[in-house]
Amino acid sequence: MEAVTFFIAAIVSLAGACGVVFLRNPVHAALSLVATLFGVAIHFINLEAYFLAAVQVIVYAGAIVILFLFVIMLLGVDRAESIKTDPIIGQRQIAVLAVGGILVLGALIGVAFSGDVTGVPPESAQKSTYEGGTAINSDHVHADDEIRPDENIKNIGRALFSTRYVFALEITALLLTIGVVGAVVLTRRPKGELEPLPDDDPPAIYQDDTTNLNVEVTEEEHSDTTEDLKLNELEIEAPDETEVSSE
Amino acid sequence: MILGLSIGPEYYLALSALLFTIGAGGLLIRRNPLVMFMCIELMLNAANLAFISFGKEMEDLGGQLSVLFVLVVAAAEVVIGLAIVVAVMRRRPKASIDEVSVLRG
Numbered sequence: 001m002e003a004v005t006f007f008i009a010a011i012v013s014l015a016g017a018c019g020v021v022f023l024r025n026p027v028h029a030a031l032s033l034v035a036t037l038f039g040v041a042i043h044f045i046n047l048e049a050y051f052l053a054a055v056q057v058i059v060y061a062g063a064i065v066i067l068f069l070f071v072i073m074l075l076g077v078d079r080a081e082s083i084k085t086d087p088i089i090g091q092r093q094i095a096v097l098a099v100g101g102i103l104v105l106g107a108l109i110g111v112a113f114s115g116d117v118t119g120v121p122p123e124s125a126q127k128s129t130y131e132g133g134t135a136i137n138s139d140h141v142h143a144d145d146e147i148r149p150d151e152n153i154k155n156i157g158r159a160l161f162s163t164r165y166v167f168a169l170e171i172t173a174l175l176l177t178i179g180v181v182g183a184v185v186l187t188r189r190p191k192g193e194l195e196p197l198p199d200d201d202p203p204a205i206y207q208d209d210t211t212n213l214n215v216e217v218t219e220e221e222h223s224d225t226t227e228d229l230k231l232n233e234l235e236i237e238a239p240d241e242t243e244v245s246s247e
Numbered sequence: 248m249i250l251g252l253s254i255g256p257e258y259y260l261a262l263s264a265l266l267f268t269i270g271a272g273g274l275l276i277r278r279n280p281l282v283m284f285m286c287i288e289l290m291l292n293a294a295n296l297a298f299i300s301f302g303k304e305m306e307d308l309g310g311q312l313s314v315l316f317v318l319v320v321a322a323a324e325v326v327i328g329l330a331i332v333v334a335v336m337r338r339r340p341k342a343s344i345d346e347v348s349v350l351r352g
Contacts, residue, residue: 172316
């Protein structure tokens with residue numbers, strides 16, 4: 001059963017990874033990153049790292065991907081692909097969601113039947129323990145050498161605060177503090193107008209911005225990112241030419 | 248056939264290598280800074296998977312603790328990286344990653 005779980009989770013995580021690389025829209029890429037993270041979390045459960053599987057889902061899927069999506073929405077970078085080129089509106093999104101959902105569901109069912117997560121042995125092994133109270137407290141779980149989830153967490157906690165790792169833990173706290181302060185400092189809006197970039201003279205940059213706006217309108221008609229890239233390159237070069245001609 | 252197969256660490260290491268390769272390829276292919284960060288996350292996850300499978304093989308908890316620290320570092324890295332992206336994008340909307348070369352000293 002471990003093999004089935006492994007292959008299902010491997011397919012989910014690999015498909016998600018391919019989605020991150022090949023999907024044009026950053027929002028879709030972020031969603032398929034979630035699929036990959038769930039797949040890796042299932043692998044963690046398979047490898048008896050129960051605590052880290054939970055942390056993986058909570059921290060990665062719950063915090064980091066949400067942060068990605070938040071920044072995508074904030075910046076409006078999700079315009080890379082226009083919906084008009086879809087044959088049916090929303091077809092692709094629904095297809096991706098459905099396939100991903102079915103795969104993840106299958107993997108979850110596989111894990112549930114193998115009985116590794118809940119600590120309750122699978123049905124075949126459960127029958128012998130019916131008389132002896134609840135299955136979780138029975139000796140059967142202790143009988144094989146598997147680490148139970150709560151023991152895993154206890155062991156991690158003890159090891160983290162042992163003399164071997166406690167310094168790294170404290171450095172981690174320092175790192176997180178630096179991260180919070182750095183994020184606040186970096187995204188703080190300056191009081192006055194934005195200073196011009198030091199490289200060129202100021203008018204060139206403002207010209208650059210206005211031409212960018214003009215090109216954006218025409219860009220939305222094209223759906224190809226390759227064309228977008230080419231247009232971007234043109235954009236970078238175009239203001240220079242106008243500058244030269246005006247001078 | 249598949250049911251009877253025992254999954255050793257080599258399977259997890261192969262999967263980890265595949266994930267890392269996809270992530271590295273994506274980092275090279277894509278030009279959107281956000282997607283590039285996602286590819287970095289893929290690579291970190293591949294490393295985590297290798298850590299844990301080695302840790303189980305050696306029966307040592309150090310693998311899981313390393314993954315915990317990698318998680319924290321990844322979170323901090325994403326926060327700082329996205330802050331930089333927001334700062335750049337606010338000044339130059341529609342910037343691709345190549346334009347960040349204006350940061351050169």
